[in-house]
Amino acid sequence: MSLRAEGLRVRLGAAEVLHAVDFSADPGEVTAIVGPNGSGKTTLMRALTGELPHDGRVWLNGRDTAALRGWEMAALRAVLPQSTPLAFPFSVVEVVRMGQMSGLSAADPTLAARALSAVDLAGYENRFFQELSGGEQQRAQLARVLVQVWEPLGPDGPRWLLLDEPVASLDIGHQLGVMALVRDYARRGGGVVAVMHDLNLTAIGADKAVMMAQGQVLAAGPVPEVLTDAVLGEAYGCPLRVNAAPADGAVFVLPHSVGKVA
C-alpha cells in the first residue's frame, strides 16, 4: 500500500528530462519532492500522475496504474497542478463540486462548504472563481482536490494527495495552514506527495524528501538525511549550510553567501 515507481523516463521533445527515476512514498507521511529549477520535480510528478507519457511503471496501492481506468485512479488519488486556469465564470462552490463528483463522497451536500472552510475560504462559495486572488484561487483548487479524496483511508487502502507546489503563491500564514492540513491528512492514514520549492517549509512540514537534480534523484530519505550541506550544495550549486534550531531540533536552511560553491 504505497506509491512506487521504477525506471521512469520522460522525453519532452528531443531531450530526455527524466532519466530512469525510482520513487517511493508511504502513506501516513508527507513526502516532498525538492530540487532546483528545471531539475525534473514537476516532470516526475506529472509522470507519477499519468499526465505525461513515460517509460517505466507506477504502482498505486500495489496496482499498476497503467491498468487502472481514469475513474478508478480518480477515486484513489487527487492531483493539484501547479496552476489551474479556469475557462468560463464558474463559482467557487461549482469548482469544488467538480472535484467532489469525481470521488467517492459525491453525495455529501455539506462537503464542499467544509472543504472550503478547511482551506480558510468559508463563505466564498458563491464568489466567482476568477475574482479571487492568486493565493485564494490556489486554496480553492486545493479544496477541489481535497473533496475528491476526502477520506484519507478508503475501504481498499489509503488515498493520495499529489500536490505540485501547493504553497507556492500563499502568504506565510496560509503556507503553514496548508502544511498543517496535509500533515493532518497523512496522520489520519492518507499519503501526501508534494513538490516543494521552499526548503524550510519542507524541513518542518515533510517527513521524507526526494532531492532531484538534472532529471535524476540525488538523494532520498528522511528529511534530515536529504537536507544536508553536501546534498544541497551539489543540487543547487551554491554554498548552503543546514542548521538546527535550538527549540525542537527541526532543521532549517540558511544561505550563507551568494557565490558559487568553492
Added chain:
Amino acid sequence: MVALAEAPAAPPVADRLSRARRMHLALWALLALAATASLASGATGVSLGALFAGMTGAELSGVERVVLYDIRLPRLVLGALVGASLAVSGAVMQGLFRNPLADPALVGVSAGAGLGAITAIVLGAGVSWLAFTGIYTVPFAAFIGGWASTMILYRVSTRRGRTSVATMLLAGIALGALAGAASGVLVYIADDAQLRDLTFWGLGSLAGATWAKVAAAGPIIVAALLAAPFLARGLNGLALGEAAAHHMGIPVQTVKNAAILSVAAATGAAVAVSGGIGFVGIVVPHLLRLATGPDHRMLLPNAALLGASLLVLADVISRTVIAPAELPIGIVTAILGAPVFLWILLRRRGMIDL
C-alpha cells in the same frame, strides 16, 4: 482575468443549477409559442383559428392542409432542428476549446461544408453519377465537406492520441482559408445561374424545407443532440484544463473525440439543409451562460431549446416582414444576433474575458 474592475457587481450565483432547471421549463414554453407562431404565419391564409381547428380535428380545406402539413410543418421542424443543432454545436465547441468565442465556423467546419456545397452546385451538373442523389446533391456534398474538413483538422492536430486545442484552432483558420480560396476559384468559373444559386445558399434559408430534407438531416442532428448530455461532465472538467480533467477521472481523449464528431455531424447536417446561418451558435450559449451559469449539464439542453426557439422565431420574421417575399433567414439572425453579440461584449466585457 483581465478587466475585473470593469465587471459590474457579481450577480448572486447561489444555486444556479436549479435556476437553470426552471429556465429549462420556460424554454419549452417559449418553443411551443414559437412553434404556434410559425404554423400560424406566412404568405397565404391559414389563420390561427384554422390552426386550432385543425388541431381539434375539424376539416381543413385542401389548400390549408397542404400549406400546414407540407409547407409550414416541415419548415418548423427543420428550423427547430437546425437552431438546436447550431446552438448546441456552438456550446460544445466553446467547451472543448475552453474559449467562449469558439464556433464551428472558427475551426473550418462551416467553410468545409460550404466548399462541398459550392463544388456540387458548380461542378455537380457535369458529373453523371451524382444524378442519383437528386435534390440531395448539395446538402450531401455540404455534409461531406464539413465532415472531411473536421477529419483533416483532427489528423493534423492529434499526435499520439492527444489533441492540441491550440494547433486545432490555428489549423482550423488555415483550413478555413484554404476552403475559402477553393470556393473562390469555383465561384470564379461559375456561370450566372450558378452564381445565383450560390448566393442564396450562402445567405441561408429554410425556404426549401421539405419532409425529405427533414428525413435527410433530422436523424443526424437528433443523434448529435442526444449525445450532447453525455459530454456535459467532461466539458465541465475540461474547463479546468485537460490535466485537471484527466486527474478527475474524465476520459479526456474520448470526450474530445465525441465532441468533435458530434459537432462535425450536427454542423454539417445543419449547414447542408439551411446554408450559412450565423450567430445562433455563439449568441445562444452566451446568453444562457450569463443567465444561469456555465455548467454544461443544463447549458447544453437549454441551448438546444433556446436555439430552436430563436431560429423558428427568426424564420417567422423572415417570412412576414416583406411578405409575400422572404428575407433569407441568415440576414435576420445576423441583424438580430450581431447587435446582441456586441451588446453582450460591451456590457459584460469583464465576464467574457474570464
